[in-house]
Amino acid sequence: MKRRNLLAGAAMGMALAMAGGAFAQGMDKVKACFIYVGPIGDGGWTFQHHQGTLAVQEAFGDKVETQYQESVPEGADAERVLTQMALGGCNIIFATSFGYMDQVNAIAAKFPDVKFEHATGFKRDSANVSTYNARFYEGRAVEGLIAGRMTKSNKIGYIASFPIPEVIMGINAYYLAAKKVNPDVEVTVVWAFTWFDPAKEADAAKALIDQGIDFIASHTDSTAPLAEAAKTNGAVLGFGQASDMAEYKPSPRVTSIIDNWGPYYIKRVGALLDGTYEQVDAWEGIAGGEVLIGEITEAVPAEVKAEAEAMRDAIAAGTFHPFTGPINKQDGSAWLAEGQTAPDGDLLGMGFYVEGVKGDIPQ
Amino acid sequence: MFRLEKRPTPSRFWLYATPVAAVVLTMLAGGLLFAAMGKNPFLVIKTIFWDPVFGEFAWYLRGQLLVKAGPLILIAIGLALGFRAGIWNIGAEGQYIMGAICGAAVGLAFYPTESRLIFPAMILAGAFGGWLWAMIPALLKTRFNTNEILVSLMLVYVAETILAKAATGFLRNPEGAGFPGSRNFSSYPAAANPELIAGSGLHWGGVAALGVAVAAYLLLTRHVLGFQIRLSGQAPRAARFHGVSPTVLTVLCMGISGALAGLAGLFEVTGPAGKISIDFSSGYGFTAIIVAFLGRLNPLGIVLAGLLMALTYVGGEMAATNLGLPAAAIQVFQGMLLFFLLAVDVLTNYRFRRMAGAAAAGAK
Numbered sequence: 083m084k085r086r087n088l089l090a091g092a093a094m095g096m097a098l099a100m101a102g103g104a105f106a107q108g109m110d111k112v113k114a115c116f117i118y119v120g121p122i123g124d125g126g127w128t129f130q131h132h133q134g135t136l137a138v139q140e141a142f143g144d145k146v147e148t149q150y151q152e153s154v155p156e157g158a159d160a161e162r163v164l165t166q167m168a169l170g171g172c173n174i175i176f177a178t179s180f181g182y183m184d185q186v187n188a189i190a191a192k193f194p195d196v197k198f199e200h201a202t203g204f205k206r207d208s209a210n211v212s213t214y215n216a217r218f219y220e221g222r223a224v225e226g227l228i229a230g231r232m233t234k235s236n237k238i239g240y241i242a243s244f245p246i247p248e249v250i251m252g253i254n255a256y257y258l259a260a261k262k263v264n265p266d267v268e269v270t271v272v273w274a275f276t277w278f279d280p281a282k283e284a285d286a287a288k289a290l291i292d293q294g295i296d297f298i299a300s301h302t303d304s305t306a307p308l309a310e311a312a313k314t315n316g317a318v319l320g321f322g323q324a325s326d327m328a329e330y331k332p333s334p335r336v337t338s339i340i341d342n343w344g345p346y347y348i349k350r351v352g353a354l355l356d357g358t359y360e361q362v363d364a365w366e367g368i369a370g371g372e373v374l375i376g377e378i379t380e381a382v383p384a385e386v387k388a389e390a391e392a393m394r395d396a397i398a399a400g401t402f403h404p405f406t407g408p409i410n411k412q413d414g415s416a417w418l419a420e421g422q423t424a425p426d427g428d429l430l431g432m433g434f435y436v437e438g439v440k441g442d443i444p445q
Numbered sequence: 446m447f448r449l450e451k452r453p454t455p456s457r458f459w460l461y462a463t464p465v466a467a468v469v470l471t472m473l474a475g476g477l478l479f480a481a482m483g484k485n486p487f488l489v490i491k492t493i494f495w496d497p498v499f500g501e502f503a504w505y506l507r508g509q510l511l512v513k514a515g516p517l518i519l520i521a522i523g524l525a526l527g528f529r530a531g532i533w534n535i536g537a538e539g540q541y542i543m544g545a546i547c548g549a550a551v552g553l554a555f556y557p558t559e560s561r562l563i564f565p566a567m568i569l570a571g572a573f574g575g576w577l578w579a580m581i582p583a584l585l586k587t588r589f590n591t592n593e594i595l596v597s598l599m600l601v602y603v604a605e606t607i608l609a610k611a612a613t614g615f616l617r618n619p620e621g622a623g624f625p626g627s628r629n630f631s632s633y634p635a636a637a638n639p640e641l642i643a644g645s646g647l648h649w650g651g652v653a654a655l656g657v658a659v660a661a662y663l664l665l666t667r668h669v670l671g672f673q674i675r676l677s678g679q680a681p682r683a684a685r686f687h688g689v690s691p692t693v694l695t696v697l698c699m700g701i702s703g704a705l706a707g708l709a710g711l712f713e714v715t716g717p718a719g720k721i722s723i724d725f726s727s728g729y730g731f732t733a734i735i736v737a738f739l740g741r742l743n744p745l746g747i748v749l750a751g752l753l754m755a756l757t758y759v760g761g762e763m764a765a766t767n768l769g770l771p772a773a774a775i776q777v778f779q780g781m782l783l784f785f786l787l788a789v790d791v792l793t794n795y796r797f798r799r800m801a802g803a804a805a806a807g808a809k
Contacts, residue, residue: 122771150769157724158718158719162512166506166763245625275613
C-alpha cells in the first residue's frame with residue numbers, strides 16, 4: 083500500500099514534469115516555502131530571510147502562497163520538514179542555512195518537479211537544486227575601514243561562528259580593510275561555534291572587551307554582542323549584523339550589513355511564474371542590492387563616513403575589490419599578485435587567514 | 446475549603462488516569478492558546494494528533510514517528526530505571542552525544558574497509574561512550590557525595606563542546622573542503638544504519654528500543670535487581686536493611702541509562718542524522734525525561750509515551766508549516782504536557798478532602 087502510493091506519486095510527478103517540459107510556460111500560482119534555522123525573532127539572519135518571504139508575498143499577492151517553518155534543526159528534522167513541504171504541494175522551497183545542504187540534495191533527488199534553493203551552499207547534485215549567497219565580505223571591508231580608522235587601542239575583534247569559508251572570508255576582508263588604513267591594527271577572533279545563542283555571543287563579546295578591544299564585528303545572528311558593547315558607555319563600538327539592528331543606533335551600532343534577500347526571492351518566484359526558471363549559482367553583493375550598508379551614524383567622524391561610503395560605491399561600481407593583491411597568506415606564502423583580484427573559487431573555499439591575522443583557524 | 450490529604454497507598458486509578466488526563470488538559474489549554482492566536486483550535490489539534498497517523502501523508506509520517514520515537518524510548522527507559530531508584534540522571538543528552546561520537550569515531554577509523562564486524566563494533570563503542578560519560582557523575586556521587594543532577598547536567602555542555610570540536614576537528618570529513626561535519630555514513634555501507642524496510646522509518650535503533658523495553662519490563666517485574674531498584678526508590682532505609690548497596694545501585698543505574706543514551710546517539714548518527722555535525726544534538730536526552738514520566742516510569746508505558754511525544758513533534762511541525770504557527774507555540778504545547786502531568790500526578794499520592802467546619806475555622 084505504502085509502496086503503491088509512493089509509485090503512484092512518482093508516476094504523477096513524472097507526468098507533471100513531462101507536461102511542464104512540454105509547455106514550459108510558467109504557472110498560474112506558485113506555492114513558495116521557506117525553512118529557517120532560527121526563530122524569526124532573532125533580529126538577524128532568520129528575521130531578514132522572513133522579510134524576503136514577506137516581500138515575495140507582497141510582490142505577487144494572490145499569485146503566490148507562502149509557507150515557512152522556523153527553528154528547523156540542521157539534521158534529520160530538516161529532511162522531514164523538506165519532505166512534508168514537497169508533499170504538501172510547495173513548488174519551490176528555500177532552505178535558508180548552510181547546514182541543510184545534504185538534506186536538500188537528498189530530498190531534491192526524490193522530488194524532481196519541485197525546485198529547491200539552498201542558501202550559502204555549494205552542492206547542486208540534481209538539476210532542480212540552485213544555490214544562492216551574498217557577497218557579505220564586501221560589507222566586511224566597509225566595516226574594517228571604519229574600525230581601522232576609529233580604533234583607539236588598535237585592537238579590533240571578530241565574533242566568528244564556525245570555521246567555514248564564508249566566515250574566514252569575512253575575517254580576512256575586515257582585517258585587510260582595517261590594516262590598509264591603520265598598519266598597527268590587530269584583529270582578535272573568538273569562535274562561538276553557534277549561529278544563534280545570545281548567551282554565548284554575549285560571552286564572546288565580553289571576552290573581547292576584557293582584552294581591550296574597542297570594535298567588535300560579529301558573524302552570529304543575535305543582537306547580544308551589541309547589547310554587551312552598549313554597556314561600555316561608548317568605549318566599545320560594533321556593527322549591525324544580517325539586519326540593521328537600528329535599536330542600537332547611533333552607538334554602539336555605527337553601521338550595519340543588511341542581508342536583503344527580497345530581490346532574489348522575488349526574481350526566482352517570478353521566474354517560476356513566467357516559465358523562465360533555470361538552475362543557478364547566484365552570488366550577488368552590494369551591486370545587486372543583496373548586501374546593503376546600513377546608515378552610518380554620527381558616531382563616525384564625517385571624513386571616515388565619506389571614505390566608507392566611497393568604498394561602498396566603488397565596490398558597487400566594480401572599481402574596487404576587497405581582495406586585491408598583493409596579499410600573502412598567514413604563513414607568508416603568496417596568494418594574490420600586485421593588482422590581482424581574488425577568483426570566486428578561492429573565496430568560496432577559503433581555509434586560510436591572510437598575512438597579519440593572529441591565531442589559528444580551529445582544526 | 447479543601448485540603449490535600451496523603452493517601453495511605455498511591456491510587457492505582459490515578460496512576461493510570463494521570464497521563465490521559467494530562468493529554469486531555471493539554472489539548473484544552475493548548476486549544477485556548479491556539480484560539481487566542483487566531484487559529485482554529487480544532488484544526489490545530491487535529492493536525493497535530495490525527496493527520497500524522499491517518500491523514501493524507503500518513504504513509505510517510507508514520508515512519509517518521511518511529512524515527513522520532515526510537516531514541517526517546519531508548520533513553521527514557523534507561524532514565525526510568527534510575528528515577529525509580531531515586532537516582533537522577535539529567536544529563537542523558539550528553540551521554541547521547543558521547544555515544545554518537547565514540548561510535549562514529551570507531552566506524553570512521555575503519556573507513557573505507559567493508560566488514561560485517563564494523564557496525565557491531567560501533568554499537569559497542571556507542572554504548573561504551575554513553576556509559577563512560579555517565580560514570581563521571583556516578584563515581585563523583587559515590588566517592589564524594591556530589592549531586593548527580595548538577596554534575597550530569599553540566600557534563601551536557603562539556604559534551605556539546607567536544608561535539609563541536611569533533612565536527613570541526615578530529616572527525617571532520619577530510620574530503621569536505623574544510624566544511625565542518627564528518628563523512629556521511631549513508632555512503633559507507635559497513636557503518637550505516639539504514640531503514641530496515643524502505644519507507645518504514647524503522648532502523649536498528651527502533652528494534653533496539655522495543656527489545657530494551659521488553660527486557661526492562663522483565664527486569665523490573667521478575668528480577669531481583671528490579672526489586673532492589675523499586676525498593677530503593679520507595680524506602681531507601683528498608684533497602685539498605687535488605688542488603689542493597691546504594692553505591693552499587695547508583696553505578697549500575699547510571700551506567701545502564703548512560704549506555705542506552707549512548708546507543709540512541711549511535712543509532713541516530715549512523716541513521717537519520719547521517720553524520721557528526723555541530724548541531725547533531727537535538728534535545729532527545731532532555732525530552733526523554735518527559736517521556737519517562739509520561740510513561741509512568743514503566744517500560745511499556747514509555748513506549749506509548751515515546752510515540753505520543755513523537756506525534757507532538759511531527760504533528761507540531763505540520764501545524765507550524767501548514768497553519769503558520771510559530772515554533773514557540775508548539776514548544777509551549779509540549780511543555781504543557783509535562784506541566785499538567787506533574788500537576789495531575791498529585792492526585793496519585795494525595796486526595797482532596799473537604800474540610801470539616803471546626804477544622805476549617807481553626808485553620809483560619
